[in-house]
Amino acid sequence: MTVMCRTGEHDAHDVYGRLCPCRDVLDLIANKWSTLVIGALENEPQRFGAVQRRLEGVTPKVLSATLKRLEASRLIDRTVFPAVPAHVEYSLTPLGETLVAPLAGLRRWAEEHLDDIGDQPDAD
Amino acid sequence: MTVMCRTGEHDAHDVYGRLCPCRDVLDLIANKWSTLVIGALENEPQRFGAVQRRLEGVTPKVLSATLKRLEASRLIDRTVFPAVPAHVEYSLTPLGETLVAPLAGLRRWAEEHLDDIGDQPDAD
């Protein structure tokens, strides 16, 4: 028997079938900002503006959408501090924290193999 | 000093800045099929049709584009076997193999936390 998926009742070898949870996760992170946001929240809660500044290039609209998506998936929490100038903090939920490690693995890979995936041809 | 990026000369804390290699990798896998293709090739070379069947739902056009993108990034190799009915095999390059582990980490996370990210509200 091979790796199984959601139903756990297939003939196997459908690890990448329509029902595999991988699909869900991929749908979640398969966009330009989600993983970056999680990374930005990795060490401490951040305010909207802080995240925006950290993720150079993200516009408020897009950041807002990303934040909501992650919140809906329960990966991050949104905390409002009643104050005159609005103050909101985003933080990883315990669930979100568990995603940090796998994502860090990806980041490490990225840093280690940056040169290899560039389109610079190797000395051949 | 914190984690650094491409240039390695920033003031730090720009791990998610415009120049971070994470961006490149994310651009590469931030789509519906790339990681699935890599996973499908994980154990053995596969033919176009085989990959297509395995990744339920992918259309030839999209699969072709994905394959080319990955090939251009040197994560997979494309081998043509001269034969009457065309025969082409796709396989992971050594570089591609190194991505398997981090990706598997993500897959494991997906399988372990499937229930948590669904939008089913918890018993609150």
Added chain:
DNA sequence: CTGTATCCATTGGGATACTG
């Protein structure tokens, strides 16, 4: 079998301005 060519719908995402 292995793709490519079209056509088309959706949407992610960028820019900017504006409001509570």
Added chain:
DNA sequence: CAGTATCCCAATGGATACAG
């Protein structure tokens, strides 16, 4: 400060048919 509202473009990706 924290977002929302528009406008708009480009790209992803789905369906289908067709070609080497």
